[in-house]
Amino acid sequence: MRPTPPTLSRRLAAALIAGGLTLLCTAPAAAQEAAWPAKPITLVVGYPPGGSTDLMGRLVGAELSTRLGQAVVIENLGGAGGTIGAQKVVGAAPDGYTLLVGSSNELAIARLINKSVKYSPANFTPVGLIGSQxxxxxxxxxxxxxxxxxxxxxxxxxxxxxxxxxxxxxxxxxxxxxxxxxxxxxxxxxxxxxxxxxxxxxxxxxxxxxxxxxxxxxxxxxxxxxxxxxxxxxxxxxxxxxxxxxxxxxxxxKNVDIESWFALVGPAGLPQPVVAKLKKALAETLQSPDFRKKMAAAGSGVAAPDANLPQFWRDEVAKYTKIVQFAKIDE
Structure with a gap:
């Protein structure tokens, strides 16, 4: 058998080493995603306790905690119409441990009327629609x-x-x-x-x-x-x-159709395995008779488990844009 040329041997060795390093780097990340959640989850609400968004956060947080097997801690960050809380989640690590229960105000309206709000739907990972009032x-x-x-x-x-x-x-x-x-x-x-x-x-x-x-x-x-x-x-x-x-x-x-809606989102770039677990837990929550009863008592409708949040979000932004332009709210 002919000996392998020295140059080829070095290339082969380098490739094997590079591949090994890649595996070493990706294996822990994959393991972490598979084990998620391994610690408590922070659920940010951009309003003080007692409001409708806070109520949504607490109802959903309790359900997610049960279904994911980890504590879900509510963090109320009131101020600036919910945008302070939203901005915190935008800047959080995309590891699934910092999420937002947001409303239409901070997720869709704020950036249309306030030029200081720099984030957009692209800065979030949509998990699912919760409901509306x-x-x-x-x-x-x-x-x-x-x-x-x-x-x-x-x-x-x-x-x-x-x-x-x-x-x-x-x-x-x-x-x-x-x-x-x-x-x-x-x-x-x-x-x-x-x-x-x-x-x-x-x-x-x-x-x-x-x-x-x-x-x-x-x-x-x-x-x-x-x-x-x-x-x-x-x-x-x-x-x-x-x-x-x-x-x-x-x-x-006849064309009046506007509600205050609520959604579960994370920072952009959430790993797909984490998103899949969150979607499953939220879908189970939305179908829970106890959750639906509590939502009804609060005067809220419950979203369909398969609601297309990205499309819904785009449609709502388009609707709000027309109203803002009519009322000249952004001037």
Whole structure:
């Protein structure tokens, strides 16, 4: 047998060594992904405790903990409309140990109205849609308005006289109000509040004529008769409140369809084995009767386990972009 040339032998040895080093480097990473989760997971919520996004985070976190066999710790990072929490997750290591339960505000709306928000959907790994909450347009009792038809007639007869409030500029509540104005051809002034509490105080105290709430926040005041529900903003009536009409039932508001939605995401570049485990755990969660019961009690709908979050996200951004342009919120 002819001897192997020395040059070829050196090349072969170098290739074998390089291959061995590659295996040595990739094997631990693969093992870590297979063993995930091997320690507690941090679930970031970009709002203080007690709000709707925080509730979603705690409900989902408890379910994921049970299904993944590891503690899921909620980290509330309130401020800047949820964007501080979102930015933390964008900058986190893509190892599956830092995730975000985010809402439409910070995931889709914020970057359309605030040039300082630099992240986009491309900076996240989408895991899955959790659910959504309809918003509700309400009137103070002093207006004498009883339904959406009365509301439309009153505002059209008095252009510029009335105001509506939301929990802040660029929130889903603000965009819902602007969508109602655009669809109905109405002229009202938007008054942004620093959260739901002062908005509620002014509506209940008859210092503001109209307002937009997340349904779960507005429901106690609707039931007590302190404000009047004019209609929800989803395309159909909310299962939790079948007695409150959807605004879309009126011809002038037939295209009103906006909700506050919630999704589970991670930083860009999450390993596929980790994403697969998260998707499976979330799908099981969404089908859990106990979870669905708790979501219904909070006035929230549950997403389909196979919902296409990336496509849904793109569609929502396109919808919000039109509203922002109409209301000139980004100027």
């Amino acid at each position: 309809p918003l509700v347009l309400v009137a103070s009792t002093a207006t004498g308005v009883k339904n959406a038809g009365d509301f439309t007639d009153l505002v059209k007869k008095n252009p510029g006289k009335f105001s509506y409030g939301s929990s802040g500029v660029g929130t889903a509540l603000h965009l819902a109000g602007e969508m109602v104005k655009e669809q109905g051809g109405l002229f009202m002034t938007h008054i942004p509040y620093r959260g739901v509490a002062p908005l509620t105080n002014d509506l209940v105290g008859n210092n503001l004529e109209f307002g937009v709430f997340v349904l779960s926040s507005g429901l106690p005041h609707i039931k007590s008769g302190k404000v009047v529900a004019l209609g929800t903003t989803a395309a159909k009536r909310a299962p939790a409140t079948p007695d409150i009409p959807a605004l879309a039932e009126l011809p002038q508001f």
